[in-house]
Amino acid sequence: MPSSKAKSQKSPSEIEKKLMEMAKRIVDDIYAKRNPAIELPIRTLSNVYFDEVSKLIRIGDRKSIRTYMNMAHTRKFMQTVLVASECKKIMDQQVTTSVRDLYYALKHTIKGSKENTFDDQSESDPIIEDLEAALNTLREELNLKTDRKGYLAGGVMINDMGDLINAKKMGSSGWAIPSNVEPEVIKFEDVSADYILVIEKDAVWQRLNEDKFWRDHNCIIITGKGQPARGARRLVNRLHKEHNLPVYVLTDADPWGYYIYSVIKQGSINLSFLSDRLGTPEAKFIGLTTEDLKEFDIPKNVTIKLTKEDEKRIKELMNYIWFKPKEWQKELKHMAKEGFKMELEALSSKGIKFISKEYLPQKIENKEFLP
Amino acid sequence: MPSSKAKSQKSPSEIEKKLMEMAKRIVDDIYAKRNPAIELPIRTLSNVYFDEVSKLIRIGDRKSIRTYMNMAHTRKFMQTVLVASECKKIMDQQVTTSVRDLYYALKHTIKGSKENTFDDQSESDPIIEDLEAALNTLREELNLKTDRKGYLAGGVMINDMGDLINAKKMGSSGWAIPSNVEPEVIKFEDVSADYILVIEKDAVWQRLNEDKFWRDHNCIIITGKGQPARGARRLVNRLHKEHNLPVYVLTDADPWGYYIYSVIKQGSINLSFLSDRLGTPEAKFIGLTTEDLKEFDIPKNVTIKLTKEDEKRIKELMNYIWFKPKEWQKELKHMAKEGFKMELEALSSKGIKFISKEYLPQKIENKEFLP
Numbered sequence: 001m002p003s004s005k006a007k008s009q010k011s012p013s014e015i016e017k018k019l020m021e022m023a024k025r026i027v028d029d030i031y032a033k034r035n036p037a038i039e040l041p042i043r044t045l046s047n048v049y050f051d052e053v054s055k056l057i058r059i060g061d062r063k064s065i066r067t068y069m070n071m072a073h074t075r076k077f078m079q080t081v082l083v084a085s086e087c088k089k090i091m092d093q094q095v096t097t098s099v100r101d102l103y104y105a106l107k108h109t110i111k112g113s114k115e116n117t118f119d120d121q122s123e124s125d126p127i128i129e130d131l132e133a134a135l136n137t138l139r140e141e142l143n144l145k146t147d148r149k150g151y152l153a154g155g156v157m158i159n160d161m162g163d164l165i166n167a168k169k170m171g172s173s174g175w176a177i178p179s180n181v182e183p184e185v186i187k188f189e190d191v192s193a194d195y196i197l198v199i200e201k202d203a204v205w206q207r208l209n210e211d212k213f214w215r216d217h218n219c220i221i222i223t224g225k226g227q228p229a230r231g232a233r234r235l236v237n238r239l240h241k242e243h244n245l246p247v248y249v250l251t252d253a254d255p256w257g258y259y260i261y262s263v264i265k266q267g268s269i270n271l272s273f274l275s276d277r278l279g280t281p282e283a284k285f286i287g288l289t290t291e292d293l294k295e296f297d298i299p300k301n302v303t304i305k306l307t308k309e310d311e312k313r314i315k316e317l318m319n320y321i322w323f324k325p326k327e328w329q330k331e332l333k334h335m336a337k338e339g340f341k342m343e344l345e346a347l348s349s350k351g352i353k354f355i356s357k358e359y360l361p362q363k364i365e366n367k368e369f370l371p
Numbered sequence: 372m373p374s375s376k377a378k379s380q381k382s383p384s385e386i387e388k389k390l391m392e393m394a395k396r397i398v399d400d401i402y403a404k405r406n407p408a409i410e411l412p413i414r415t416l417s418n419v420y421f422d423e424v425s426k427l428i429r430i431g432d433r434k435s436i437r438t439y440m441n442m443a444h445t446r447k448f449m450q451t452v453l454v455a456s457e458c459k460k461i462m463d464q465q466v467t468t469s470v471r472d473l474y475y476a477l478k479h480t481i482k483g484s485k486e487n488t489f490d491d492q493s494e495s496d497p498i499i500e501d502l503e504a505a506l507n508t509l510r511e512e513l514n515l516k517t518d519r520k521g522y523l524a525g526g527v528m529i530n531d532m533g534d535l536i537n538a539k540k541m542g543s544s545g546w547a548i549p550s551n552v553e554p555e556v557i558k559f560e561d562v563s564a565d566y567i568l569v570i571e572k573d574a575v576w577q578r579l580n581e582d583k584f585w586r587d588h589n590c591i592i593i594t595g596k597g598q599p600a601r602g603a604r605r606l607v608n609r610l611h612k613e614h615n616l617p618v619y620v621l622t623d624a625d626p627w628g629y630y631i632y633s634v635i636k637q638g639s640i641n642l643s644f645l646s647d648r649l650g651t652p653e654a655k656f657i658g659l660t661t662e663d664l665k666e667f668d669i670p671k672n673v674t675i676k677l678t679k680e681d682e683k684r685i686k687e688l689m690n691y692i693w694f695k696p697k698e699w700q701k702e703l704k705h706m707a708k709e710g711f712k713m714e715l716e717a718l719s720s721k722g723i724k725f726i727s728k729e730y731l732p733q734k735i736e737n738k739e740f741l742p
Contacts, residue, residue, distance in 0.1 A: 158542075162542070172531055301479055
């Protein structure tokens with residue numbers, strides 16, 4: 001949302017212009033008695049690739065045409081126009097809304113029929129992603145929000161809609177990362193940290209926050225609470241790009257943790273059209289690895305036996321092109337061979353402060369990262 | 372966690388004294404060649420009741436004795452002593468830890484055997500609740516934490532471990548409610564709000580925060596993101612008790628939303644031994660109700676048909692003693708009869724700002740609450 005100052009001087013944004021162009025083409029089609037059409041990038045796996053130059057998962061050039069006079073498209077065409085028009089409306093009103101509220105605001109029975117515009121939110125969410133891809137934008141720039149999760153503490157001053165937040169003074173809870181962290185809402189007023197540590201688990205983040213790890217090591221600590229929401233990924237991307245901060249990622253030693261790392265690093269297949277804004281290809285993996293068991297003398301009884309599903313997932317990861325570097329192949333083979341995984345909390349068997357006082361400092365000091 | 376000032380002057384807390392007494396009794400038993408025993412309140416439904424005076428769900432007087440020389444108890448006895456001793460250790464170190472880290476810190480194979488102290492966290496978590504009940508304390512006072520969720524904004528200044536947080540200046544995200552909100556960690560420096568609005572859903576909280584509802588109506592808005600975690604419930608309890616603030620609860624119009632309200636109001640069966648600290652019997656229900664459909668002229672097509680499970684749950688709620696007031700019986704009957712439920716987002720069908728500009732102000736103005 002723009003600040004109150006911007007509110008009184010509002011002129012149409014790039015996104016609003018693109019939305020209006022899309023609408024104008026449809027209206028022109030109608031007046032010219034052509035079949036109204038919307039062009040959309042294809043978002044399935046067949047049109048997604050790993051770009052070796054940018055090291056990001058990217059969407060290809062193939063497009064599909066959604067037309068009104070095609071029984072297979074008509075419903076989705078109608079829905080696309082409805083969502084686009086509601087986005088324009090909320091942007092005009094300069095308010096934001098949740099993707100769920102958008103669904104409810106648009107849901108109605110079409111006059112003179114028994115047909116609902118939308119039966120379920122699972123119909124409106126993909127339409128929003130279609131629009132994001134078609135306009136090359138983020139839903140947040142369409143003034144849409146979702147539930148958020150994730151926390152931050154450390155060396156950064158944040159301007160959140162005019163309120164100044166000192167992330168070194170956020171007590172035990174930290175700053176809650178909002179859904180929309182685009183520059184219009186979130187500005188970094190002052191960045192004093194040397195690097196960013198992204199942590200899979202909130203419990204570990206709380207441990208590091210309590211130990212004031214960010215003060216002793218002059219960094220920023222962020223947790224996404226599992227797979228980070230878009231907000232946390234975009235924040236890491238922006239802090240890295242705008243302030244040149246190295247990014248280190250700390251997850252469980254299991255295929256799910258490694259996948260979380262890969263999504264932070266090169267984006268995801270699902271949101272391949274947003275990798276530029278959500279991925280941070282220069283991120284490095286700090287741990288946990290199954291090799292750490294030996295190196296840090298962790299007792300074997302805090303490890304967890306791999307399940308069949310884990311084993312299957314390890315094989316899948318080994319085939320992803322972005323896990324092809326030899327260090328990752330070695331780690332994944334080691335995990336499969338030894339047959340165990342390990343959670344971050346396993347380090348507590350060496351003492352509650354082991355992670356902040358020994359494990360992380362040693363890894364950072366010796367630059368023991370996986371690529 | 373105590374402030375750094377307290378750190379240097381630390382004397383044993385009441386909880387530490389109780390822990391030491393428990394330990395001393397066990398040691399005395401051993402020296403006297405008695406069977407070592409720990410007395411624990413019974414926490415099953417059979418020992419839980421609704422107290423008509425305090426209007427809280429409470430635990431009864433029945434106790435069980437866990438003894439060492441009883442094959443059925445030995446493992447749990449050992450685990451109880453381990454957890455108690457680790458709590459004492461972290462309290463001595465003046466650090467806090469997560470319940471998951473506690474599990475990992477204690478898990479090991481007992482020397483000379485193949486027996487693990489704990490096989491799974493599902494063994495250590497109930498032991499922590501046993502200790503809470505036995506010592507009449509909160510796990511947070513044993514320096515234990517869990518994942519947190521929930522946000523707050525509005526008229527309160529919070530001192531969080533020495534950092535001063537102005538909840539009117541927290542931008543788009545609000546203050547993240549920590550796991551531990553006991554007075555040792557969280558202090559209310561200044562409370563200017565007239566009441567507290569507790570909101571089931573984060574999306575609705577974000578809507579109200581964006582509209583600065585808390586400023587226009589001089590209140591505090593809190594979301595628990597679904598069923599609130601203990602932190603949010605304890606925070607509501609403290610703000611109500613210490614600052615005499617009325618509490619209004621806003622949930623979906625469905626049996627699950629109504630249950631969330633009831634847990635905020637009179638506590639839960641599961642944590643009946645903590646109702647004094649987690650429940651707020653004076654809380655009132657502001658909405659949503661199925662009767663609102665007619666009163667606020669909400670289009671019928673944004674309602675959702677009840678499932679078999681919803682219908683079963685409605686019947687269960689009607690039998691709970693705390694849903695016996697005639698207003699609740701009427702609403703639950705109405706929901707069952709009409710056969711629909713409604714989410715808070717359904718109000719968006721009347722416009723995105725309808726909830727903050729019309730629905731809530733009218734309900735509060737007219738005091739349209741359920742008891």
